[in-house]
Amino acid sequence: xxxxxxPRTECHYLNILRLCIHQLGHDASSVNVYGINQYSCxxxxxxxNPFRQxxxxxxxxxxxxxxxxxxxxxxxxxxxxxxxxxxxDEKPHHxxxxxxxxxxxxxxMHDIHDLQDSLILxxxxxxxxxxxxxFAIKPTTSPESPRLQKxxxxxxxxxxxxLQGTLAIPDFxxxxxxxxxxxxxxxxxxxxxxxxxxxxxxxxxxPNLFAVSFxxxxxxxxxxxxxxxxxxxxxxxxxxxxxxxxxxxxAAKVHSHVGKEPSGQSFNHMSLLVKRKLPHNPxxxxxxxxxxxxxxxxxxxxxxxxxxxxxxxxxxxxKKVGFNxxxxxxxxxxxxRNYALAYMMKExxxxxxxxxxxxSLEFYFQCCSLEASTDKMAILAATYANGGICPIxxxxxxxxxxxxxxxxxxxxxxxxxxxxxxxxxxxxxxxSGVGGAIWVVVPNVGGFCCYSPxxxxxxxxxxxxxxxxxxxxxxxxxMMEPQRLRGLKMDPTTRGEKE
Numbered sequence: 355x356x357x358x359x360x361p362r363t364e365c366h367y368l369n370i371l372r373l374c375i376h377q378l379g380h381d382a383s384s385v386n387v388y389g390i391n392q393y394s395c396x397x398x399x400x401x402x403n404p405f406r407q408x409x410x411x412x413x414x415x416x417x418x419x420x421x422x423x424x425x426x427x428x429x430x431x432x433x434x435x436x437x438x439x440x441x442x443d444e445k446p447h448h449x450x451x452x453x454x455x456x457x458x459x460x461x462x463m464h465d466i467h468d469l470q471d472s473l474i475l476x477x478x479x480x481x482x483x484x485x486x487x488x489f490a491i492k493p494t495t496s497p498e499s500p501r502l503q504k505x506x507x508x509x510x511x512x513x514x515x516x517l518q519g520t521l522a523i524p525d526f527x528x529x530x531x532x533x534x535x536x537x538x539x540x541x542x543x544x545x546x547x548x549x550x551x552x553x554x555x556x557x558x559x560x561p562n563l564f565a566v567s568f569x570x571x572x573x574x575x576x577x578x579x580x581x582x583x584x585x586x587x588x589x590x591x592x593x594x595x596x597x598x599x600x601x602x603x604x605a606a607k608v609h610s611h612v613g614k615e616p617s618g619q620s621f622n623h624m625s626l627l628v629k630r631k632l633p634h635n636p637x638x639x640x641x642x643x644x645x646x647x648x649x650x651x652x653x654x655x656x657x658x659x660x661x662x663x664x665x666x667x668x669x670x671x672x673k674k675v676g677f678n679x680x681x682x683x684x685x686x687x688x689x690x691r692n693y694a695l696a697y698m699m700k701e702x703x704x705x706x707x708x709x710x711x712x713x714s715l716e717f718y719f720q721c722c723s724l725e726a727s728t729d730k731m732a733i734l735a736a737t738y739a740n741g742g743i744c745p746i747x748x749x750x751x752x753x754x755x756x757x758x759x760x761x762x763x764x765x766x767x768x769x770x771x772x773x774x775x776x777x778x779x780x781x782x783x784x785x786s787g788v789g790g791a792i793w794v795v796v797p798n799v800g801g802f803c804c805y806s807p808x809x810x811x812x813x814x815x816x817x818x819x820x821x822x823x824x825x826x827x828x829x830x831x832x833m834m835e836p837q838r839l840r841g842l843k844m845d846p847t848t849r850g851e852k853e
Contacts, residue, residue, distance in 0.1 A: 466491050470488065473488065475526070475527055476516045477572075477574025482746050483671060483672060483747055484512060485509055512573075521570070521572045524847075525849065526574050528846070530576045532846070533568065533576070533825070536821060536824045539824065541564055541579070545816040545817055546808070546816055547808030547809050547816035548809070550813070553681065554688065555684035556788070559586075559789075559807045563580045563585075563790075563805065565580040565581040565728040565803075566578045566579060566728060567728035568802050569733045569746075569800055570800035571736055571739050573746040582727050584727050585727070585807075586681050587723075587724045587725060587787060587791065588791075589637075589785065589786065589813075590731070590785050590789070591724055591787075592638075593738075593761075593763075593768070594669065595646055595718075596608075596636035596641075598661075598662060599636075599645040599646075599648040599649055600759060600760070602651075605755070611632060611644050611648065611705065612635065612641045612645060612704075613632050614635055615767075617638055619771055626640070626702055626704070631702035631704060632644075632704050635763055638767070639692055640698075642721075643696055644699065644705070646714050646718040647709045649717070655713050658717055663675050666726075670730040670734060671745075671746040671747045671749075673733070677723060678725050681722075681723045682719055685719045685722060689715065689719065692715060692718070731801075731803035732802060733745070733746060734793065735794060735801020735802060736801035738757050738760065738783075738795045739797055742757045761783035761795050764784055765782070765783040768784045768785040768786065769786050769792075769814060770786065770813055771812060772819075776819075779823050780794075780822045780823060780825075781832030781833045781834050782794050782822070782826070782832070783795040783797070786813065786815065787813075789807065790805055791803060791804070792804050796831050805818070828844055829843055829844050830845045
């Protein structure tokens with residue numbers, strides 16, 4: 355029998371009770387004193403419960419509320435008194451979706467509608483593949499429906515962790531509100547910058563677009579502003595190109611053709627490492643052209659591009675990645691500098707043997723012409739934060755060592771020649787693109803993406819920079835944050851987030 359189809363036993367529901375008691379801060383090993391013996395199963399009564407004399411009676415009223423979500427008809431209290439002794443024919447204490455009817459921010463659920471609302475409040479959106487079937491269930495569906503129980507069973511682990519308060523962001527609504535406040539403050543600021551004009555197609559983008567999305571390593575998500583608008587990914591694609599090359603060729607092979615050092619120069623600067631005559635790192639144009647040449651070596655160009663888009667879709671949790679042919683043609687027609695970089699590397703002997711320079715450049719232009727929204731890019735960032743496993747599908751996209759290598763170089767090289775300043779102020783692995791996006795990895799917590807087309811002279815979104823500076827000032831996300839300083843900032847990964 356499938357593990358999701360197993361019938362719920364009395365032991366299963368009493369274990370949930372033990373979990374609830376543990377979350378209230380009491381010793382679950384002494385659970386019998388809390389009145390477990392009051393329950394009967396299939397009509398078999400148990401001795402009178404000792405709950406009436408329990409000093410923790412008030413706390414256990416919360417347990418009763420949660421237990422009402424899980425108790426089936428054949429497991430019910432027999433005692434007539436006590437907060438765990440509600441009779442079968444009585445209505446639950448809480449029938450509305452209210453703040454005071456919750457434990458650890460998770461609302462009490464009495465029907466499928468309450469379950470759906472609870473998932474949303476915990477940060478799980480209706481398009482999450484793990485919960486799509488639950489959100490598709492009609493409110494009139496009986497809680498005893500085998501079909502319903504099977505659908506909920508598939509998401510049982512995540513729902514239980516939400517109940518435990520052990521999700522990556524326990525109080526998700528509070529965190530969302532805090533980020534929204536920063537978003538609104540940045541929206542109102544005049545920070546200068548202009549849309550990128552050296553690629554003609556990018557010059558026509560609406561400069562007023564502004565969006566921020568977040569996804570935790572558990573798949574808790576929120577979107578602010580124009581989060582459903584697809585934009586040109588541009589250089590935000592470079593970490594993924596590098597990661598795919600690492601997966602296929604291994605770190606030793608890849609780094610025999612590209613370095614690991616910050617360049618200290620603009621993203622398209624004509625320079626190589628002095629001694630090794632290699633591009634400085636995979637996060638600048640020369641390095642990304644090089645890593646592009648290492649993907650699906652020897653395969654036709656259409657198959658190479660198909661492989662890359664397939665991996666992008668996995669990083670997005672199954673969502674499709676877009677491609678803008680107009681941007682591709684525009685980029686190709688204004689690529690003199692990139693051709694110069696490629697020939698410079700060819701002259702230095704940096705490319706692998708038998709590299710087709712023209713195809714490598716074509717492939718590079720195609721990867722930069724992909725399109726996505728901040729919602730999708732936040733899921734991608736969370737996949738990196740989660741060690742290469744997509745949080746909403748559990749798909750193993752990249753090896754953990756690939757992720758470690760990639761976000762290490764994002765931290766030191768991902769923001770062009772602003773990378774040192776970024777690391778000093780924000781302190782998180784990030785990658786920007788001249789299209790106006792910045793995606794950021796908060797290791798073991800989640801991922802952000804911010805999009806605002808106006809960029810500064812270095813190619814970084816002006817509002818994006820301001821947003822992440824304010825985020826790091828408010829939340830203890832900086833990788834080098836000392837413990838004493840962390841205590842002065844909010845930590846959304848703990849239940850008792852500091853005000």
